[in-house]
Amino acid sequence: MRLTTGNPAVSAPEVVANDESEESDLISARYFLTVSAEAEEVILNAGPSDVSAVKISDNEYQGSFQIDADTGLIDVSIRWQDDTAGHYFAKLVIEAEGRKTFTHVFDSRGAIEDFVELPF
Template sequence: MGSIELEIGGGAVELTRQEQWDFSGTALIDPSDPIVSLKALPNDPKRTGVPRMFAKLVVETEGKKTFTHVFDATGVIDDFVELPF
């Protein structure tokens, strides 16, 4: 994995590597701007034959149902999702 950038409501979320492919972070979610954007780049995004990449976002919010979303793309993930809270 090259790099991962996660933003919620326009602010960067500091991520901590838990295992080779697992990252975690904590952020406050502003209900007026519940947009999550994720950018994940492979080690060499210009390389041909870059495999399909997947990233699973799990948001746990006190008193709410856990939200899960899967991002996927060939090569580079650069996508967003609006949280349902």
């Protein structure tokens, strides 16, 4: 196998440009999460770091985060205060700058450990 490379002076600026564009590939968004029961822990992950949800009532959370536009994934992790088996759900609404409002409902017979791929 033979590996060939181009002129190092030409490839160096391309790497710098890619690094800069990665930073601009974050989408600012607000989220609203409604849950069917009181939760012990709610964690959202939309890109660079986990986001601890801000509780505004027993069943509602909201806040803001940065979404990684390259992956377009949001991980949702919810542990319920009462871990008795039952039917639980969480409704996630995302309002991202310059994009249509996105809504998704997660459901489970216990803790929710799931993800959703955004259409933008």
